[in-house]
Amino acid sequence: xxxxxxxxxxxxxxxxxxxxxxxxxxxxxxxxxxxxxxxxxxxxxxxxxxxxxxxxxxxxxxxxxxxxxxxxxxxxxxxxxxxxxxxxxxxxxxxxxxxxxxxxxxxxxxxxxxxxxxxxxxxxxxxxxxxxxxxxxxxxxxxxxxxxxxxxxxxxxxxxxxxxxxxxxxxxxxxxxxxxxxxxxxxxxxxxxxxxxxxxxxxxxxxxxxxxxxxxxxxxxxxxxxxxxxxxxxxxxxxxxxxxxxxxxxxxxxxxxxxxxxxxxxxxxxxxxxxxxxxxxxxxxxxxxxxxxxxxxxxxxxxxxxxxxxxxxxxxxxxxxxxxxxxxxxxxxxxxxxxxxxxxxxxxxxxxxxxxxxxxxxxxxxxxxxxxxxxxxxxxxxxxxxxxxxxxxxxxxxxxxxxxxxxxxxxxxxxxxxxxxxxxxxxxxxxxxxxxxxxxxxxxxxxxxxxxxxxxxxxxxxxxxxxxxxxxxxxxxxxxxxxxxxxxxxxxxxxxxxxxxxxxxxxxxxxxxxxxxxxxxxxxxxxxxxxxxxxxxxxxxxxxxxxxxxxxxxxxxxxxxxxxxxxxxxxxxxxxxxxxxxxxxxxxxxxxxxxxxxxxxxxxxxxxxxxxxxxxxxxxxxxxxxxxxxxxxxxxxxxxxxxxxxxxxxxxxxxxxxxxxxxxxxxxxxxxxxxxxxxxxxxxxxxxxxxxxxxxxxxxxxxxxxxxxxxxx
Numbered sequence: 001x002x003x004x005x006x007x008x009x010x011x012x013x014x015x016x017x018x019x020x021x022x023x024x025x026x027x028x029x030x031x032x033x034x035x036x037x038x039x040x041x042x043x044x045x046x047x048x049x050x051x052x053x054x055x056x057x058x059x060x061x062x063x064x065x066x067x068x069x070x071x072x073x074x075x076x077x078x079x080x081x082x083x084x085x086x087x088x089x090x091x092x093x094x095x096x097x098x099x100x101x102x103x104x105x106x107x108x109x110x111x112x113x114x115x116x117x118x119x120x121x122x123x124x125x126x127x128x129x130x131x132x133x134x135x136x137x138x139x140x141x142x143x144x145x146x147x148x149x150x151x152x153x154x155x156x157x158x159x160x161x162x163x164x165x166x167x168x169x170x171x172x173x174x175x176x177x178x179x180x181x182x183x184x185x186x187x188x189x190x191x192x193x194x195x196x197x198x199x200x201x202x203x204x205x206x207x208x209x210x211x212x213x214x215x216x217x218x219x220x221x222x223x224x225x226x227x228x229x230x231x232x233x234x235x236x237x238x239x240x241x242x243x244x245x246x247x248x249x250x251x252x253x254x255x256x257x258x259x260x261x262x263x264x265x266x267x268x269x270x271x272x273x274x275x276x277x278x279x280x281x282x283x284x285x286x287x288x289x290x291x292x293x294x295x296x297x298x299x300x301x302x303x304x305x306x307x308x309x310x311x312x313x314x315x316x317x318x319x320x321x322x323x324x325x326x327x328x329x330x331x332x333x334x335x336x337x338x339x340x341x342x343x344x345x346x347x348x349x350x351x352x353x354x355x356x357x358x359x360x361x362x363x364x365x366x367x368x369x370x371x372x373x374x375x376x377x378x379x380x381x382x383x384x385x386x387x388x389x390x391x392x393x394x395x396x397x398x399x400x401x402x403x404x405x406x407x408x409x410x411x412x413x414x415x416x417x418x419x420x421x422x423x424x425x426x427x428x429x430x431x432x433x434x435x436x437x438x439x440x441x442x443x444x445x446x447x448x449x450x451x452x453x454x455x456x457x458x459x460x461x462x463x464x465x466x467x468x469x470x471x472x473x474x475x476x477x478x479x480x481x482x483x484x485x486x487x488x489x490x491x492x493x494x495x496x497x498x499x500x501x502x503x504x505x506x507x508x509x510x511x512x513x514x515x516x517x518x519x520x521x522x523x524x525x526x527x528x529x530x531x532x533x534x535x536x537x538x539x540x541x542x543x544x545x546x547x548x549x550x551x552x553x554x555x556x557x558x559x560x561x562x563x564x565x566x567x568x569x570x571x572x573x574x575x576x577x578x579x580x581x582x583x584x585x586x587x588x589x590x591x592x593x594x595x596x597x598x599x600x601x602x603x604x605x606x607x608x609x610x611x612x613x614x615x616x617x618x619x620x621x622x623x624x625x626x627x628x629x630x631x632x633x634x635x636x637x638x639x640x641x642x643x644x645x646x647x648x649x650x651x652x653x654x655x656x657x658x659x660x661x662x663x664x665x666x667x668x669x670x671x672x673x674x675x676x677x678x679x680x681x682x683x684x685x686x687x688x689x690x691x692x693x694x695x696x697x698x699x700x701x702x703x704x705x706x707x708x709x710x711x712x713x
Contacts, residue, residue: 051524051551052111054584054611057104058697061661068691069655076578076655077101077605083543083576088480089516091252091442092488094136096516099545103578103605106520106547114495114522114549121423121450121497122275124392125268131417131444132261134491134518139258140265153195155188155273162187169194169294176292176299183285186301189317189343192274197296197315197339199270200364203263204338204389207256208362211388212334214250222335224312224327228354230334231361231381234388235407238414238440241482249485255388255415257442264364264390264417267339274343275368285319297337306347314340321347322372328356331382332363332389339364346371348398356382360389360416373398373425380406383435384420386413386443395422399452404431411447413490414440419448426452426499433458437472439490439517446493447472453499453526458506468506468533474517475508478542489517489544500526500553506564507533513544513577520547527553527586531562537570538581540604546573547580552702555583558591560618560670567593571608571658573600580607585702587614587663594621598632598658599690605655608632612662612698620670631679632658632692656690662698 057065069075080100084092099106116126132138156162162184163175169191170176179187215233237248286303293299297314304320310327314337323344329351330342340363349372351357358367359382367384374395376383384393385408400422404410411420412435427449429436436456437447458470469475469492476489492513501523503510512535513519519540528550530537537557538548548570558565568574571581572595579600588610590597597617598608608631619630634654658679667680679685685692 050111050115051584052108052115055107055111055549055582057609057659058661061659061693061695061697062104064693065657065691068686069689076104076607078576078578078603080543084516087486087516087543088484089476089478089486089488089543092516093134093442093490095134096488096518096545099518100543100576100578103545103573103580103607106545106578106580107549107582110520110522110547110549113493113520114497114524117448117495118450118497118524121421121448124394124419124421125265127446127448128264128268128390128392128417128419131413131419131446131491132257132264135257135417135442135444137257137261139262140269152270152273155192159184159187162191165191169198170292171295176290178288178290178292181285181287182290182301183319186285186317186319189274190299190301190315192271193315193317193341193343194294194296194299196267196270196274197337197341200263200267201296201338203259203266204364207259207263208334208338208388211251211255212362214247214254216247222333224354226335227328227333227361228380231355231387237485237487238477241477241479243483243485251388252415252441252487257416260364260390260416267364267366296339312336316342318342318344318347320345323347323349325349325351325357326353328353328359328382330367330393331356331359331361331365331391333361336363340366342367344369348372348374350375351377353378353382355380358382358384358391358393360386360391360418362388364390364392366392368394368396370396371398374400375403376401377403378405378409381408383410384412384447385409385418385445386416388415390416391418393420397424399425400427402427402429402431404435406432407434408438408440409435411436411494412438412445412492413443415442417443418445420446421448421450423450424452426454428455428457430457431470433468433470434475436470437492437494437521438469439474439492439519441476441487441490443490444493445491447495449496451498454496454501455504456494456501457504458509459504467508469508469512469514470505471503471510472521472548473508473511473519473546474513474544476515476517478515486515489513489515492517492519494521496523498525501528503528503530503532505532505536507535509533509536511538511546511548511581512536513540513546515542515544518545522549523551525552528555530555530557531559531564532569533564534566534568535572536565538579539569539572540577540579541574543576545578548582550583550586552585554586554588554613556589560591560620565591565593565596568595568599570596571598571606572596573604573606573654575602575604577604578606579604580609582607582609582611583613584611585613589616589618591618591620592630594630595633595635596630598656598692599630599634600654600656601635603654605657607657607659609657609659609661612700614663614665615660616666616668618668618670629687629690631687632656632685633687633690636688653689656687658690658692660694662696663700665694
């Protein structure tokens with residue numbers, strides 16, 4: 001049986017604690033909130049059964065692999081805690097070294113995270129709290145707040161109660177001008193969002209104040225140009241590996257991630273009543289916008305018409321219409337209020353921003369769009385991105401388009417948390433890089449799509465396909481070859497719950513990690529098409545962990561006419577890393593080249609596992625690493641070498657594992673001149689410390705019907 005490291009058990013317990021909160025969630029939420037519309041409940045949403053049990057290798061097969069691989073230490077991982085002490089990377093999240101100890105646990109972790117997101121897609125507290133827990137900065141408790149949580153008040157039910165509430169929040173002795181023209185539903189939303197900002201502002205301010213000072217440049221009023229300059233200054237450590245000055249590094253040291261975690265949770269707790277209750281788009285108010293100021297920032301309320309919304313006010317409510325947003329709606333920065341929120345009730349809206357929308361830059365920025373076919377575009381950072389902050393974007397419904405032209409976008413976190421959730425519709429996600437579920441230093445980025453047939457694309461034409469880091473990817477700052485100021489990566493997660501999806505990316509994508517980061521992607525249902533480059537589909541290098549999981553559907557991975565994936569992909573690990581690729585069911589088609597499909601080198605461990613289905617493997621050796629193999633392989637002559645090997649007691653070895661445990665499979669050589677394949681249907685083979693098995697252990701059919709696996713092996 002496979003041995004479980006003690007550190008693995010500690011981390012698994014922390015995830016399980018969060019998972020147990022799901023059982024109490026329905027009771028805690030109680031009866032339906034006041035109001036006619038459940039704002040964040042997507043149409044047709046339905047829970048998907050967990051398949052975590054199927055992501056564990058059958059016990060008999062696990063024992064066989066352990067016996068054949070042998071060697072000192074854990075046979076399915078590397079000694080991450082020891083490696084982290086000698087690598088020189090700062091700000092390594094405590095869970096990252098633990099996850100390097102067992103490559104076979106990565107699919108289980110991806111499955112657990114997917115279960116948590118899918119079970120209650122409108123519960124924003126769970127993914128946000130879990131994201132900060134992965135970063136080692138949990139705060140505020142495990143589960144959702146109960147009805148008697150101190151400080152959380154129900155929304156005003158009458159005009160009189162709403163008037164009293166807004167007078168209290170503004171600190172004035174009368175209601176703001178124009179307040180009485182607003183429908184009661186709009187007043188309730190404004191009261192709810194301001195209460196949430198009041199609850200969170202002190203902790204968010206605490207998180208950022210010292211870090212802003214450490215940058216060495218005082219914000220000049222928080223204008224758009226000033227904020228753009230501050231973003232450029234704060235980005236310097238990741239833009240240049242031979243930096244001058246310490247501003248960006250000192251800001252990282254000074255930023256209080258736990259205060260951000262606590263403030264973000266307080267905001268979401270107090271925002272719950274506001275998001276569970278709103279007004280129909282067609283009701284009331286199509287006059288002039290209402291503007292007023294509060295101690296927490298300016299407020300703007302627009303009606304049901306087609307509006308141009310170009311304001312720097314922190315709190316925006318739009319009751320409907322096809323609107324055009326400019327500026328940085330739902331975004332924060334130095335010199336601005338610490339919390340900014342947009343609630344748009346409906347309409348086919350366009351968000352055209354230089355940075356933002358929903359960018360938490362030294363603050364908490366949030367956007368909730370509750371209906372319509374929307375278009376989101378940013379030139380740099382934004383669209384559910386946290387950079388020294390928390391950025392949250394939730395789109396309830398519609399066929400939406402997301403376009404990011406820069407870095408840290410579409411569910412991306414760097415020194416903070418970025419969360420993008422699209423709850424329904426056939427959507428398109430496009431970005432140049434560092435997005436679509438991306439995590440960098442002390443950052444967690446999550447992209448969750450709850451349904452629809454979607455496109456995820458990253459084609460950075462200005463840089464070629466190399467270095468995209470998208471679609472469940474993580475990147476640290478490796479500087480042992482430069483200025484020596486290495487920074488660890490973070491956590492990047494992409495979960496797509498359903499639909500026939502297309503993934504189109506370059507190198508470093510789809511469950512990829514580099515330099516002390518974790519990249520995870522899980523597609524839960526649908527017949528999907530995956531096209532990618534090297535270091536993709538569950539791949540990692542230099543102390544990273546990458547994992548790609550597909551649960552159901554007849555999928556196609558890469559194309560023989562597309563040479564982007566020239567080598568090193570789909571279950572490939574290099575230099576102290578672990579990687580895993582798992583496809584649970586379906587009749588799948590694969591195109592593989594050298595160093596792929598369960599291949600590893602330089603003290604790394606890689607797993608490729610197709611659990612069931614009648615699959616076709618097209619083998620295309622040649623090109624890069626032409627002398628090496630795939631399908632459970634370690635390059636010949638893999639021996640202790642390099643300075644890193646001096647610090648390890650164990651042999652400097654690697655392990656590659658290929659498994660196909662169900663279905664009648666076909667292994668095809670690309671050209672007649674290729675030497676005969678040393679592997680195939682019903683076989684077992686060895687390539688050095690690589691091992692391959694094709695056996696009938698899992699019955700055919702969808703995963704839900706594969707509740708037993710033959711243990712005899």
